[in-house]
Structures are given as structure tokens and as C-alpha cells.
Amino acid sequence: xxxxxxxxxxxxxxxxxxxxxxxxxxxxxxxxxxxxxxxxxxxxxxxxxxxxxxxxxxxxxxxxxxxxxxxxxxxxxxxxxxxxxxxxxxxxxxxxxxxxxxxxxxxxxxxxxxxxxxxxxxxxxxxxxxxxxxxxxxxxxxxxxxxxxxxxxxxxxxxxxxxxxxxxxxxxxxxxxxxxxxxxxxxxxxxxxxxxxxxxxxxxxxxxxxxxxxxxxxxxxxxxxxxxxxxxxxxxxxxxxxxxxxxxxxxxxxxxxxxxxxxxxxxxxxxxxxxxxxxxxxxxxxxxxxxxxxxxxxxxxxxxxxxx
Numbered sequence: 001x002x003x004x005x006x007x008x009x010x011x012x013x014x015x016x017x018x019x020x021x022x023x024x025x026x027x028x029x030x031x032x033x034x035x036x037x038x039x040x041x042x043x044x045x046x047x048x049x050x051x052x053x054x055x056x057x058x059x060x061x062x063x064x065x066x067x068x069x070x071x072x073x074x075x076x077x078x079x080x081x082x083x084x085x086x087x088x089x090x091x092x093x094x095x096x097x098x099x100x101x102x103x104x105x106x107x108x109x110x111x112x113x114x115x116x117x118x119x120x121x122x123x124x125x126x127x128x129x130x131x132x133x134x135x136x137x138x139x140x141x142x143x144x145x146x147x148x149x150x151x152x153x154x155x156x157x158x159x160x161x162x163x164x165x166x167x168x169x170x171x172x173x174x175x176x177x178x179x180x181x182x183x184x185x186x187x188x189x190x191x192x193x194x195x196x197x198x199x200x201x202x203x204x205x206x207x208x209x210x211x212x213x214x215x216x217x218x219x220x221x222x223x224x225x226x227x228x229x230x231x232x233x234x235x236x237x238x239x240x241x242x243x244x245x246x247x248x249x250x251x252x253x254x255x256x257x258x259x260x261x262x263x264x265x266x267x268x269x270x271x272x273x274x275x276x277x278x279x280x281x282x283x284x285x286x287x288x289x290x291x292x293x294x295x296x297x298x299x300x301x302x303x304x305x306x307x308x
Contacts, residue, residue: 006208008058008187008307010234011087012297013069013079015268016049017238018103020075023272036272046276046298050075051103052214052269054234055089056207058187058307066185069095070205070212076107083300091117094139094184098214099202100146100153108154111138111170137173141184143203144176188308192223197246206230208307211262214269217246219256230262232305234297237267239274250274254283258290266297 014020022037032038040047051073058066069092083089092114098104118136142150151158157172182189192204194216204213204223209231213219216236227233235256238247247269248256257265267283270276280295282288 006058006187006307008056008208008210008305009087010210010212010232010303010305011055011057011083011089012266012268012299012301013053013055013083014050014073014075015052015270015297015299015301017269017271018051018074018101020051021047021049021270021272026272034272036275039275040272049270049299050079051106053079053104054212055087056187056305056307057087057089058185064091066093066187067091068093068184068187068189071096071098071104071214072107072111073103074106077110077113079299080110086300087302092138094141096182096184096189096205097140097142097146098204099196099200100142100149101202101215102153104202104215105146105150105153108140108150108157108172109170111172112168114138115171116168137171139173139175139184141175141177141182141189143178147174147176150174190226192226194219194223200246208305210234210305210307215246216248217244218248224256224259228260230260231264232303233257233260233262233265234268235265236269237274237296238269239271240279250279254289254294257292257294261292264293264303266295266301266303268297270296 022040026034026037036047039045053071053073056068067089072095115136115138156162156169163169179191190206192206193201194204194213195218196202196215197217202215211227211230212234214236235253236248237250237253238244240250253267276296276298283294
């Protein structure tokens with residue numbers, strides 16, 4: 001059972017697809033017909049969505065919290081500018097990738113701001129970082145197959161001798177793993193391999209009583225068994241009815257929630273066919289949700305979990 005004292009906060013850095021919401025072509029249509037993308041331009045709209053990703057902020061008894069980022073997609077820096085100050089996220093202690101698609105790994109280059117911060121910290125700040133076991137590198141946990149892709153798409157991050165300018169790049173420590181749990185500064189992160197289309201796979205993760213499956217076309221029985229007792233489930237739900245091939249529909253995601261029956265379920269990775277307000281109203285209907293608490297998450301949303 002998870003340690004009840006190991007409290008953590010999950011902040012949704014993004015809850016949208018690779019294109020993000022709004023889509024530019026919807027905004028430039030004459031006349032505009034996409035109500036979701038139009039609403040996403042309204043300040044504070046929960047239909048504004050960047051690439052799917054989360055930050056897990058685990059409390060520590062002897063110092064500042066540990067911040068674990070799951071995925072850094074193309075819109076990572078934009079999301080960090082908006083949400084990190086509001087949630088007092090001052091460091092990135094580790095990154096875990098679900099897979100190497102651009103909406104999950106396209107923001108690795110932007111981690112330079114955090115490695116520079118550690119690299120050029122003042123004496124007291126540097127001493128505090130060292131006392132926490134940190135240095136100027138950010139560990140990046142990923143599968144071997146994802147490292148192969150990153151080595152091609154961002155070769156200068158994997159091999160810094162290939163830099164072609166006099167500037168700085170992010171100092172990253174790539175660490176590959178397989179099926180076994182990863183220990184990240186005392187937090188156990190359990191990989192949950194899931195199909196992401198017919199010829200590809202990615203990882204979901206379980207941390208304590210929390211399961212996160214952001215990109216999946218199916219949840220295998222083996223993974224269902226691993227998350228059968230979770231308190232909080234976050235699961236891919238791209239759109240309604242029409243199968244995408246690489247992602248779950250909202251109806252499929254709700255179907256899995258009805259089997260697992262967690263205390264609460266948050267849907268993520270929503271395309272522009274999902275209106276946050278209207279769809280959540282539908283999800284509150286007991287005849288549809290079978291008495292479960294199911295809703296679409298939104299960018300900047302924060303929830304508490306227990307972490308191992």
C-alpha cells in the first residue's frame with residue numbers, strides 16, 4: 001500500500017493534442033465555425049490546451065519539494081511560463097518521457113533555462129542544490145527506443161560535442177530503462193506499457209495511488225491488473241465516437257474507468273471536438289458515468305495524490 005504520508009501534487013501542464021487548442025486554421029476560417037477554438041481565445045478558457053504533460057511535485061520533510069516532469073512537448077516552455085510561477089515550481093529535478101513524439105519530447109531543448117540556473121547558481125544556492133544531490137544536469141528517463149529517436153532529432157542534447165554555436169544547450173543525463181520501476185529521488189515510478197496505434201507503443205506510469213496513461217489506443221489486461229486499485233486515474237480521451245487509431249475515444253476511456261472504478265478519473269489529450277464545459281456537464285450525468293466522478297482535466301489544474 002502507498003505511504004499515506006508521501007503527499008504529492010499533480011499539476012496538469014497541458015491537456016491537449018499535438019497541435020494544441022486552438023488550431024490556427026480554425027481561427028482563420030472565414031467565417032469561424034469551430035466554437036471550441038474560438039472559445040479557447042477567451043482569457044481563462046479551459047478549452048485552451050497545450051501538449052499533454054504533468055508535473056508531480058512531491059513534498060519533502062527536509063527541504064523543497066522534488067519536481068518530476070512527465071513529458072516536455074512542443075508547447076512546454078509556453079506552459080511553464082504560465083503555470084510554474086502560479087504553482088511555485090522553481091526547479092525541474094527529473095523528466096520522464098512517455099514516448100519520443102514531438103508533443104512529448106519536442107521541448108527538451110527548452111530545459112536549458114533550468115540547467116543554466118543550476119550551473120550558474122550563487123554560492124549558497126549551489127550549496128543547497130548539492131545538498132539535495134543535484135548538479136547542473138537534469139536526468140531524463142526514457143526507453144532505449146526513444147533515446148534512439150532523440151539522438152536523431154536533438155542530437156546535440158545527447159552528444160554535446162556536436163554543438164554548432166557558442167551558446168549553451170541543456171545539460172541532460174539520459175538514462176534508459178525497461179519494465180522495472182524507476183526510483184527518482186525516492187519516488188517509485190512504475191512503467192505501464194500501452195499500444196499507441198497498431199505499430200507503436202508508449203508508457204503510462206503509476207506513482208503511488210495515481211495512474212497516468214496519456215497516449216493509448218488500448219489498455220492491455222496486464223496494465224489493467226496493475227492499476228486495478230488506483231485512487232486517481234488520468235487517461236487519454238481524444239474525441240467522441242470516431243476511433244482515431246492511436247488514441248482512445250471518450251467512450252472507451254469511460255469504459256475503462258467503469259471497470260477500474262477509481263475514486264476519480266480525469267480525461268486528457270483532448271482534441272478540438274471536445275468542449276470542456278459541455279462535455280463535463282455530460283460526464284456528470286449518473287446515467288452515463290455509472291456513479292463515478294469522471295471529468296476532463298484542464299491546463300493548470302492541480303490535484304493531490306499519495307506517492308510511494
